[in-house]
Amino acid sequence: MQIRFIGVLRPAVVLTVLALAALCTTPAVGAASSARSAAIGLPAGVSAGIAVFDRQTGTFTERLNARARFRSASVVKLLIALDYLWDRGPSYPIPDADRALLDVMLRSSDDGAAGTFWDRDGGGAIVERMVARLKLADTAPPPADRPGYWGYTALSAEDTVRIYRYLLDEAPAPVRDYVMGNLRASTRCGTDGYDQSFGIAAVFDRPWAVKQGWSGFDSNGCATGPAATRPPAPARTPAQTPAPAPADGVDLRRPALHTTGTVGAADRTIVAVFTLHAEGTPYGKAYSDLGAVVRQLNVPGATRTPGSWFGTWGSGVRVRARAGTDSAVLTTLPAGVDVLAGCQKRGQVVTVPPYTNDWWAYLPKYGGWITNIYVSSSGDKLPDVPDC
Structure with a gap:
C-alpha cells in the first residue's frame, strides 16, 4: 500500500490521557x-x-x-x-x-x-x-x-x-x-x-x-x-x-x-x-x-488490556506478524488511528525518509507489530512502554 508522508518533521507525541472517575459503588438510574x-x-x-x-x-x-x-x-x-x-x-x-x-x-x-x-x-x-x-x-x-x-x-x-x-x-x-x-x-x-x-x-x-x-x-x-x-x-x-x-x-x-x-x-x-x-x-x-x-466508561465485568495509547500517522500502515517487513501482513490500520502499544523491541531496521528506526511496537489488539516510525512519538523508542 502507498504511504502518505506528512513532511520532514516527525509528528509530535500524541498520548491519549483519560481521567477515570473512581467509583466505589455501582450507581442506579437517577x-x-x-x-x-x-x-x-x-x-x-x-x-x-x-x-x-x-x-x-x-x-x-x-x-x-x-x-x-x-x-x-x-x-x-x-x-x-x-x-x-x-x-x-x-x-x-x-x-x-x-x-x-x-x-x-x-x-x-x-x-x-x-x-x-x-x-x-x-x-x-x-x-x-x-x-x-x-x-x-x-x-x-x-x-x-x-x-x-x-x-x-x-x-x-x-x-x-x-x-x-x-x-x-x-x-x-x-x-x-x-x-x-x-x-x-x-x-x-x-x-x-x-x-x-x-x-x-x-x-x-x-x-x-x-x-x-x-x-x-x-x-x-x-x-x-x-x-x-x-x-x-x-x-x-x-x-x-x-x-x-x-x-x-x-x-x-x-x-x-x-x-x-x-x-x-x-x-x-x-x-x-x-x-x-x-x-x-x-x-x-x-x-x-x-x-x-x-475508555472512560464504567463497565462492570470488563477487562482492559494493559498498555499505552498513541496516535499514528500515514495511510495503509501495515501490522505484521513479526518485527520486520519480511513477515506476513496481518491487517492495515485506519489512517491516523490511535493504537494501544503493549510492549516494544528492536527488529528490522526500517527507513522512511527522513526517518530510520529499528524499534517496533507490539499492538495486542491487532496481534502484531508496526514500526515505531508510524507511531506519533518524539523519539525512536516509545516512552512508558516496556521492552518485550
Whole structure:
C-alpha cells in the first residue's frame, strides 16, 4: 500500500490521557448515574448518546443523552435479524442461503445481506414490528422519502440496551445463541472495507460481542491476511452516504460511528455508544475519538488490556506478524488511528525518509507489530512502554 508522508518533521507525541472517575459503588438510574455521566469528556466536535447497563445489578452505570435519537447505520441489522427469526420458532430450520446471509450480516456487517432481508420482509415494516414487539420508545423507520435506506432507522442508546436485554433474557435460547454467537465472531473488517474493531472491541478484552455502525465516512481499505497487501478501495453504500438534511429530528448529515454489544463473562454488561462527528472527520479520527469515550466508561465485568495509547500517522500502515517487513501482513490500520502499544523491541531496521528506526511496537489488539516510525512519538523508542 502507498504511504502518505506528512513532511520532514516527525509528528509530535500524541498520548491519549483519560481521567477515570473512581467509583466505589455501582450507581442506579437517577441522580448518581446522571452525576457520573456528567464527568464523561467528549472530544471536540463529537455528540454522543450513551447507555451502559449492568445485568448483574439491574442498573445503568452510565447514561448520557440515552434517549437521543441517532440514525442507526448498521446497528439496525440486529432488528432485521430478530424480525427474520421471530416467527420461525426455536427449532425452525433456517435455509442455508438465508443462514449464510444472516451470518455475514451480523459478523461482517454486510450491506447486501441486510438489503436482501429489508426488501423481502417489508422494509420499514420490519422496524415497526420490532418497535411493537420490544416496546421500543425512540426507534422509528427511515424517513418516508428514503424508504430503502435502512441505515436511516432512528435508534437511541437506551432502546439498544432494550434490544440486547430482550435478546439475552427473553428470546428463545436458540435465537439468543445464534445471534450472540455471530456477534462474538465479529470480523476485524466489514465486507465494505471498513475496520469495525473500534469502541468495545478496541478497548476491552474478550469476552465481548459487538454490532457496530458507521455512516458518512470514506474507508482507507481494511483487509486481513493476503488481501492486506493490496491497495485499498474506498467504498460507500446508500446505507453509509449521508443525506443532505436532517429528518424528524434525526441528524442524517454528520458522520456517525456507533459501538454496541456486551462485555464480560456471561454478557454481564450491555454497552451502547452512539456518536456523531464534525463533517469531514476522517474515519481514523472518529475511530480514535469513539475509543477515547469508551475508555472512560464504567463497565462492570470488563477487562482492559494493559498498555499505552498513541496516535499514528500515514495511510495503509501495515501490522505484521513479526518485527520486520519480511513477515506476513496481518491487517492495515485506519489512517491516523490511535493504537494501544503493549510492549516494544528492536527488529528490522526500517527507513522512511527522513526517518530510520529499528524499534517496533507490539499492538495486542491487532496481534502484531508496526514500526515505531508510524507511531506519533518524539523519539525512536516509545516512552512508558516496556521492552518485550
